[in-house]
Amino acid sequence: MKLLDYHIHSDNSPDGKDSFHKIVESAILRNLEEICVTDHYEIGGAWESFYNPTRFFQDHLRADNMFHELINIRAGVEVGNPCTAPDKVNEVLDAFPYDFVLASLHDVGGCDLAVKDYKKENIDELLKEYFDGIHAIIDFGNFDCLGHLDLPKRYMARQGLELDIYKQYPLELNELLMHLKEADKGLEVNVSGLRTDMGKMMPDMNVLRMWYACGGRKITIGSDAHKSDDVGKFIEEGIDMIRECGFTHIATYEKRKLKYQPLEYTVYD
Numbered sequence: 001m002k003l004l005d006y007h008i009h010s011d012n013s014p015d016g017k018d019s020f021h022k023i024v025e026s027a028i029l030r031n032l033e034e035i036c037v038t039d040h041y042e043i044g045g046a047w048e049s050f051y052n053p054t055r056f057f058q059d060h061l062r063a064d065n066m067f068h069e070l071i072n073i074r075a076g077v078e079v080g081n082p083c084t085a086p087d088k089v090n091e092v093l094d095a096f097p098y099d100f101v102l103a104s105l106h107d108v109g110g111c112d113l114a115v116k117d118y119k120k121e122n123i124d125e126l127l128k129e130y131f132d133g134i135h136a137i138i139d140f141g142n143f144d145c146l147g148h149l150d151l152p153k154r155y156m157a158r159q160g161l162e163l164d165i166y167k168q169y170p171l172e173l174n175e176l177l178m179h180l181k182e183a184d185k186g187l188e189v190n191v192s193g194l195r196t197d198m199g200k201m202m203p204d205m206n207v208l209r210m211w212y213a214c215g216g217r218k219i220t221i222g223s224d225a226h227k228s229d230d231v232g233k234f235i236e237e238g239i240d241m242i243r244e245c246g247f248t249h250i251a252t253y254e255k256r257k258l259k260y261q262p263l264e265y266t267v268y269d
């Protein structure tokens with residue numbers, strides 16, 4: 001089984017700490033065979049102007065020239081809140097040779113999910129708005145895979161609150177996964193939560209089982225590393241859980257074309 005990490009941020013993201021070069025070196029040291037660097041192209045707010053795809057692709061080319069015999073380096077992007085300016089997003093995605101596009105919803109009601117005070121929020125209403133936002137992203141359609149489906153869980157956990165969308169919103173979740181499946185998109189397993197006190201993947205196993213039951217087979221895995229030390233962390237654990245849910249393959253992408261990798265082998269070295 002190929003070890004891969006399909007969600008990594010370099011310093012081409014405003015919150016990324018390390019250079020593209022350092023990210024790749026770290027991935028090689030950890031025996032990853034394929035990585036996809038997915039810097040933030042966040043629509044709306046100060047982060048939008050930070051994103052410079054020309055610089056990103058220069059970094060990618062330089063690293064690829066140097067390390068292509070040791071590792072596959074895919075050029076990705078994490079498009080945040082694409083429905084705010086779909087035409088602008090389409091223009092950037094058309095203009096550059098991306099391998100993979102991850103779409104994420106980071107804002108609800110014009111406010112970053114990371115900075116909300118969840119004790120003051122009506123969680124049912126917030127989640128309804130969040131799910132509506134995800135449906136809108138699926139309708140937007142110019143992406144390959146949906147990032148960290150139950151992201152509010154991460155920020156609620158920091159404030160001592162628990163969110164389990166499988167248990168609390170099963171019908172809405174089912175509807176959402178059916179929509180994603182009909183649109184022929186993938187679902188990301190984001191293992192960054194395993195590095196925190198929350199100790200859970202986004203989404204976790206019950207949601208992955210529901211995805212499988214809906215007929216969903218496209219699944220990617222990513223650490224969501226924002227520094228080189230976190231590249232590839234908990235990927236093995238994530239792969240074990242994906243396998244336990246019945247999946248036999250994991251999705252990789254080249255020039256936006258899907259390529260499945262088998263999950264047969266359980267031994268890593």
Ligand SMILES: [Zn+2]
Pocket residue numbers: 078104106147148
């Ligand atoms: Zn994200």
Ligand SMILES: [Zn+2]
Pocket residue numbers: 007009078224
């Ligand atoms: Zn990310």
